[in-house]
Amino acid sequence: MEIKIEQGSIESSAADTLIVNLFEGVTNPGGATGAVDHALGGAISDLIAGGDLKGKAGEVAVLYPRGAVGARRVLVVGLGQAESLTLEGVRRASAAAIKRARDLNAGHVATIVHGAGIGGLDAAAAAQATVEGALLATYRFAAQKKQEAVNDIATLTIVERDAGRLEAIRQGAALGEAVAGGVAVARDLVNMPPNVATPTRLAERARQIATERGLAVTVGDRAWAAERHMGAFLAVAQGAGEPPAFIVLEHNAERTDLPAIVLVGKGITFDTGGISLKPGDRMWEMKSDMGGAAAVLGAMDAVGRLGLPLRVIGITPCTENMPDAAAYRPADVITAANGKTIEIISTDAEGRMVLADALVYAAQYQPAAVIDLATLTGACVVALGSGVAAGIFCNDDGLRDRLLAAAEATYERLWPLPLYDDYRRTINSEVADMKNSGGRFGGVGTSAVFLREFTDYPWAHLDIAGMALADRAGDYTPVGGTGFGVRLLVEYLRGL
Numbered sequence: 001m002e003i004k005i006e007q008g009s010i011e012s013s014a015a016d017t018l019i020v021n022l023f024e025g026v027t028n029p030g031g032a033t034g035a036v037d038h039a040l041g042g043a044i045s046d047l048i049a050g051g052d053l054k055g056k057a058g059e060v061a062v063l064y065p066r067g068a069v070g071a072r073r074v075l076v077v078g079l080g081q082a083e084s085l086t087l088e089g090v091r092r093a094s095a096a097a098i099k100r101a102r103d104l105n106a107g108h109v110a111t112i113v114h115g116a117g118i119g120g121l122d123a124a125a126a127a128q129a130t131v132e133g134a135l136l137a138t139y140r141f142a143a144q145k146k147q148e149a150v151n152d153i154a155t156l157t158i159v160e161r162d163a164g165r166l167e168a169i170r171q172g173a174a175l176g177e178a179v180a181g182g183v184a185v186a187r188d189l190v191n192m193p194p195n196v197a198t199p200t201r202l203a204e205r206a207r208q209i210a211t212e213r214g215l216a217v218t219v220g221d222r223a224w225a226a227e228r229h230m231g232a233f234l235a236v237a238q239g240a241g242e243p244p245a246f247i248v249l250e251h252n253a254e255r256t257d258l259p260a261i262v263l264v265g266k267g268i269t270f271d272t273g274g275i276s277l278k279p280g281d282r283m284w285e286m287k288s289d290m291g292g293a294a295a296v297l298g299a300m301d302a303v304g305r306l307g308l309p310l311r312v313i314g315i316t317p318c319t320e321n322m323p324d325a326a327a328y329r330p331a332d333v334i335t336a337a338n339g340k341t342i343e344i345i346s347t348d349a350e351g352r353m354v355l356a357d358a359l360v361y362a363a364q365y366q367p368a369a370v371i372d373l374a375t376l377t378g379a380c381v382v383a384l385g386s387g388v389a390a391g392i393f394c395n396d397d398g399l400r401d402r403l404l405a406a407a408e409a410t411y412e413r414l415w416p417l418p419l420y421d422d423y424r425r426t427i428n429s430e431v432a433d434m435k436n437s438g439g440r441f442g443g444v445g446t447s448a449v450f451l452r453e454f455t456d457y458p459w460a461h462l463d464i465a466g467m468a469l470a471d472r473a474g475d476y477t478p479v480g481g482t483g484f485g486v487r488l489l490v491e492y493l494r495g496l
């Protein structure tokens, strides 16, 4: 879907479908909705008066102007109460309207920016949310099957009457496009089956992003990792049939004058549990165990496209976790890149292993902040639920506050969990510096203090287990890969 920006009045648009909006409780619409109502001889007011249209959030009314305006159909989307409209409300309204337009076979849709009028939202932010809602809701994965024919809307034109607001809207819309593009990158990677989205394939995608966005890229293989003493990463890769890939993308690589922000994403392309084999019934879900890596690659795509004035490094240690004659096993003692030793209790606690070496690698950039994203623990899903919020552990108040603000703005929610020292004893080992599992209780906290052993900079760990893969569709999130984290990361970086 191509996004265009146009100055004018929406009722005279050349589009086949117009989208306007209505707040709950409004009986006599003003602004663009009022202008369309007027052109339609009061048809919208009639619907309101008859109780057919209330302006409730998510509600969409369809009107047929039959020549009263150029468009074939007019959609009125409800925004709910004006006082409580948020950017998330705008994304949802935009999504509801565009999905209806798509189902009605629209080819060219014109919309106003939702919420920037009496909604009182910032015009650029509202335009971004309008575009994001439309693009994210119409995302489709090109699955390897005969697809039923679905209408793809060719063009979405944002129409704004006020010339003074056009530039802000243009900027917001461009941001929305870049961010939604990054989310699609991440969703695609999670949606690909694990025999396709191998570490090699993720590396190919990273190279492609680097070329398209002008980033520097490094792909480390087993020998490269061995030279760097990445024993923890290599232990997990030991049993993998697919070659591992330690991927590093750098935006503004040469600009050592800029503060460096490092993003780290867990890239287990399939997690069988290894020798500590998982039960079979829902094992297929572990194709999403590279959701952190997907989010980092998607965010790097958007960062490069936006040319953010920061130095941003994306690191994704990628490998399968498979049982094999060569696989690492419980009781093995492994040495990570910082020299610390790890007694393996469960080969299914593999995420923290690959992250350990990636977090050590991140230190060379003297980062202002390191943020890791990982589908790390079932315990986090037990604590916060599936598809509700990611857990955040952070050793720096300023970094935590900025991430929480970005979470609020994007509705990619984070809930703070404690980095208590008390968790550390659960991973005390008789034979190594630490164990890789602290047992059943407090499993999410234990995993975080394990990771802390490999950090010496401002750091945030986001446990996104339960967020990377959706079993139910949301307003603008289809079933499957969600791309969780991309919008959050870009919002955080933009705020710096």
Ligand code: BES
Pocket: 271, 273, 286, 289, 346, 348, 349, 350, 351, 375, 376, 377, 378, 379, 381, 436, 437, 438, 439, 443, 465, 466
């Ligand atoms: N990838 C899993 C965690 C996971 C579970 C992600 C559910 C998404 C949904 C991770 O590698 C894992 O197996 N964690 C173990 C850790 C345990 C062995 C200490 C877990 O949570 O059971």
Ligand code: MN
Pocket: 271, 273, 347, 348, 349, 350, 351
């Ligand atoms: Mn595991």
Ligand code: ZN
Pocket: 268, 271, 289, 348, 350, 351, 375, 376
């Ligand atoms: Zn895992």
